[in-house]
Amino acid sequence: MRRRRTVTTLLAAAVLGLSSTALGAGPAQAAGETTLTADPLETWQTDGVVWALAYARGVVYVGGSFEHIRPPGAAPGAGELPRKNFAAFDAVTGEPLPCAPEFTGGVETVRALKPSPDGSLLYIGGSFGSAGGVGRSNTAALNTGDCTIGSDWKPVVSSTVRAIDVTDDTVYIGGQFTTVQGRTRERVAALAPDSTLLPFDVTVRGSSISNDPIPGINAITAVPHLNKVIIGGRFTSINGSLLNSVHALVGLDAATGRITDRFTGWIPRKSAVKSLVNDGTNFYLGAEGTGGGVFDGRAAGRLSDGAMLWKDTCLGATQAVVPHRGVLYSGSHAHNCGDTPGGFPEHRNRQHLLAQSISDETILPWFPDTNDGIGEQIGPRAMVMADEILWTGGEFTTVNEKPQQGLTRFAAGPDTGAPQVPLMSGATGDRGKIELGWKASWDRDDGNLTYLLYRDGVYLTSIEQDSRYWDRPMMGYTDTVEPGATHRYSLEVTDGTNLSGRNGPVYVTAGS
Numbered sequence: 001m002r003r004r005r006t007v008t009t010l011l012a013a014a015v016l017g018l019s020s021t022a023l024g025a026g027p028a029q030a031a032g033e034t035t036l037t038a039d040p041l042e043t044w045q046t047d048g049v050v051w052a053l054a055y056a057r058g059v060v061y062v063g064g065s066f067e068h069i070r071p072p073g074a075a076p077g078a079g080e081l082p083r084k085n086f087a088a089f090d091a092v093t094g095e096p097l098p099c100a101p102e103f104t105g106g107v108e109t110v111r112a113l114k115p116s117p118d119g120s121l122l123y124i125g126g127s128f129g130s131a132g133g134v135g136r137s138n139t140a141a142l143n144t145g146d147c148t149i150g151s152d153w154k155p156v157v158s159s160t161v162r163a164i165d166v167t168d169d170t171v172y173i174g175g176q177f178t179t180v181q182g183r184t185r186e187r188v189a190a191l192a193p194d195s196t197l198l199p200f201d202v203t204v205r206g207s208s209i210s211n212d213p214i215p216g217i218n219a220i221t222a223v224p225h226l227n228k229v230i231i232g233g234r235f236t237s238i239n240g241s242l243l244n245s246v247h248a249l250v251g252l253d254a255a256t257g258r259i260t261d262r263f264t265g266w267i268p269r270k271s272a273v274k275s276l277v278n279d280g281t282n283f284y285l286g287a288e289g290t291g292g293g294v295f296d297g298r299a300a301g302r303l304s305d306g307a308m309l310w311k312d313t314c315l316g317a318t319q320a321v322v323p324h325r326g327v328l329y330s331g332s333h334a335h336n337c338g339d340t341p342g343g344f345p346e347h348r349n350r351q352h353l354l355a356q357s358i359s360d361e362t363i364l365p366w367f368p369d370t371n372d373g374i375g376e377q378i379g380p381r382a383m384v385m386a387d388e389i390l391w392t393g394g395e396f397t398t399v400n401e402k403p404q405q406g407l408t409r410f411a412a413g414p415d416t417g418a419p420q421v422p423l424m425s426g427a428t429g430d431r432g433k434i435e436l437g438w439k440a441s442w443d444r445d446d447g448n449l450t451y452l453l454y455r456d457g458v459y460l461t462s463i464e465q466d467s468r469y470w471d472r473p474m475m476g477y478t479d480t481v482e483p484g485a486t487h488r489y490s491l492e493v494t495d496g497t498n499l500s501g502r503n504g505p506v507y508v509t510a511g512s
Contacts, residue, residue: 033326035355036390037415038368038444040399042072043094046087046406047080049375050393054113054122055091055386056144059099061122062087062393063110066406069096075403085110085128088147091386094409099147105129106138107160111175114164120144121193123153123171125161139164139173141193155181155195165222165229170198170254172229174217187217188231190254202257206236208248208272209290219276221283223303227254230261232273232285248273249285251306261306271295275321278303282358284328286318297340298330298356310361313339316350320383322390327364328356329390331380333372337363344470352379352396365447367469368410370396388412400444418498419443424491426508432483434508437476438491440467446495453477454490454502484512 048066055061068080069087072094084102089095103110105128112125122142124131131140134149139161141153153171156179163174171191173180180189181197190200207215217233230251238246238259248271251261267273271289278284283303287295298318299311316334323329333350337343342363344351355366370379373395381394390410399408424438441449449467453460465475481487490504 033355033357033364034412035327035364035366035445036329036410036412037417038366038400038410039414039416040368040404041094041389041409041411043404043407043409044072044087044089044096045070045074045404046083046393047076048406049373049381049395050406051109051111051126051381052113053382053384053391053393054115055384055391056115056119056122058091058387059097059144060089060091060384060386060391061113061142062089062407063103063113063124063126064393064406065109073403076405084108085126086124091389091391099142101132101142101147101149103128103131103140109160111160111162112164112173114166115144116166116193117168121150121153123164123166125164125173125175127160138175138177152194155191155197157189162216162218163220163231163233165220167222167224167254169193170200170222172200172220172222174220174231174233176214176216187215187233187235188220188257190229190257198255200252200255200257202231202252203239204233204235204237208234208236208267208269210270211290218272218274219285221276221278222254223278223283224254225280226303228252228260228303229254230276230278230283232276232287234272248287263301263306263308266299266301266308266311268293268295274317274319277321277323279323282309282323284321284323284358286321286330286332288317288319296332297334297337298328298361300328300358300361312343312356312361312363313337314343314354317378319378319381319394320392322383322385323358324385324390326358327366328358329383330354330356331383331392331394333379344468347470350379353392365443365445365468367444368400368408369444370394370404370408371398373397373405415445415495415497417444417495418500419446419449419493419495421491421493421500421503424489424503424506426489426506428509428511429478431511432480434479434481434487434489434510435476436479436489436506436508437474440465440472440475441493441500442467442469442472443495450494450496451475452492452494452499454492455479455481455487457488457490460489479510481510483510485510 046066050064052063088097088099107127110126141150159177187204215235248267275286297312297314300309314337318332320331336346338345488505
């Protein structure tokens with residue numbers, strides 16, 4: 001969404017002939033929130049799925065299941081560079097960096113990335129037996145300064161690591177494992193940075209997903225100033241709690257693993273938490289479910305007491321959430337959002353990227369999109385904010401209907417996408433009247449558009465109208481002219497930054 005210009009400025013630009021030229025850039029304000037532009041930046045691609053993203057010291061790290069990366073716009077196989085399940089890019093330019101340790105063995109996938117608070121180490125989780133040629137058991141640490149595998153972090157973890165969070169003195173890991181360092185740790189564990197297993201001991205039982213009976217932890221967010229850690233995944237019992245008194249989401253004492261927050265009723269049966277993040281005051285989650293009556297959307301809660309702030313009603317398997325400047329960005333394949341403020345009804349399309357107000361869950365007019373892509377065909381899987389740029393990774397192979405695989409980026413500008421100009425029709429009205437009509441256009445990052453109407457090539461008037469891609473109302477204008485006179489009319493549309501091309505002309509004769 002962009003900052004709107006005055007109609008006077010737009011008219012001046014139109015008179016100068018800038019009908020398809022950007023008039024400027026800058027973030028827009030809507031209900032107090034600033035959204036990014038929906039126009040993607042040029043971004044390198046992967047030849048497989050991106051499962052995890054992290055940012056540290058000017059670098060974006062990418063983990064997943066892929067063999068190569070390739071330049072923006074390149075077709076599969078063209079200009080490829082080898083990258084085995086891990087890649088690094090300059091956070092601002094997006095250019096690939098030479099840091100490229102290979103992660104092999106096991107299932108050969110990287111599923112979790114998290115930097116240390118000072119950014120000197122990047123903790124990596126997944127299913128692998130070797131990291132950069134060094135033997136490691138499903139987790140490793142990378143020295144970000146010289147791209148070497150750290151020697152202190154080498155715990156033995158029995159199965160896949162899917163989630164990591166890090167404080168100054170503790171590394172929390174979650175996943176499908178049952179032992180760490182040869183001792184029982186069911187799906188979640190805490191270790192010191194030197195791989196020492198800590199007393200934090202949690203028993204995770206039951207699965208909240210009927211078609212996947214094995215419990216697991218998908219997401220962790222640590223809250224050191226409150227001495228707690230929140231975990232999410234698919235489970236129905238923690239530390240022997242009664243069945244379903246704790247379900248897919250729980251707050252734990254950061255040192256002992258004792259339950260601090262039960263979040264009763266937050267996550268229904270047949271649903272699991274996929275993503276967790278906090279901003280120091282609140283936390284945000286994304287969930288997915290299987291079957292009817294599930295929770296597939298996003299929710300926000302207060303860290304201090306675990307109170308729910310809001311919970312949306314969208315379906316569509318939310319995989320990633322990122323808060324930024326009052327907006328919660330998410331990756332999913334959202335549908336049936338009609339009961340969420342600003343949301344859309346069920347239709348045949350899916351919306352894979354969303355922006356919502358952090359304060360009240362309202363869906364904001366920011367609608368870049370991907371396809372479902374490959375693999376499990378969910379679309380986006382991971383997000384991270386890096387130097388004011390939103391990096392998004394996943395299974396997708398298109399962005400805004402253009403080929404782009406695995407990775408994409410969005411920033412505050414430049415805003416280059418102009419709205420499409422609608423077709424206009426005209427009819428003879430009453431004496432001296434001409435009736436003009438058209439269907440509202442829409443824009444991926446602006447909910448309010450201005451329509452500039454011209455008679456005989458001269459500016460006549462402007463009309464503003466709210467619209468979304470699922471809600472494009474009919475618009476019209478009645479012109480008063482000499483009875484029986486014939487005039488030509490044309491129309492163009494602006495989002496406040498870009499002007500569409502001018503349509504028409506339409507010739508209409510007034511009633512006589």
